[in-house]
Amino acid sequence: MNAYKIKMCKRENGCKNAVYKESEISDEIVLLFDGINYTDFIKREIKGPVKSHHQFKVTISCCPNSCPMPQIVDLGIVAASPVMVSNENCSNCNSCINTCIEDAILLDAMKGPKISHDRCVYCAKCAKNCPTETITIKESGFRIMVGGKLGRHARLASELPGIFSKQETLIIVKNSIKLLKENYSGAKRFADLFSIYDENQIFRKIAADFLVN
């Protein structure tokens, strides 16, 4: 058994909600674990066979619905497609309002739509349904949650502030594996690192180059 477990959502079954549809990021994450012989490292540390509770668990959700539950694994990656209002004229068709179940769009008949970025979950459904491209996809990337787990001492994951490109996400995954490996004597799961470092320290250690503040 590998000392890591990567679970991707079922978007390949044709899920219409997927906003991440490109090459498998999961394959590249496998290479990150194998590249540092993570399984061999864990076997040496535990002096025995790898069991499920030893595995570094990563889930990848291809939309904000988050089917594989990123909040309760070591590292949860959630595809995100923020939207923006372009210069194209709005036809006041109301499609975006009817599509957005987060009530994140205000529509002014004269000024067009306005997106509430506090409410938006980056599903891009409004952009996909806007006939005039007044609302369009701004960029695509990933939200990243770290340090979730269930069990005797359950903990919900902490979300890094921001949306990260695929390349940035892979670097953050690599840094996260490295951080747990370096601290394995005192932390067996990523969640345990939060009793060694505070949240900001962890964020800086794994994503220093990409954080806004």
Ligand code: SF4
């Ligand atoms: S996370 Fe989103 S894209 Fe993936 S299976 Fe669930 S609903 Fe579909």
Ligand code: SF4
């Ligand atoms: S991206 Fe999704 S949540 Fe955000 S405004 Fe559009 S439909 Fe609503």
Ligand code: SF4
């Ligand atoms: S879907 Fe597009 S055209 Fe229709 S109301 Fe919304 S922004 Fe305007």
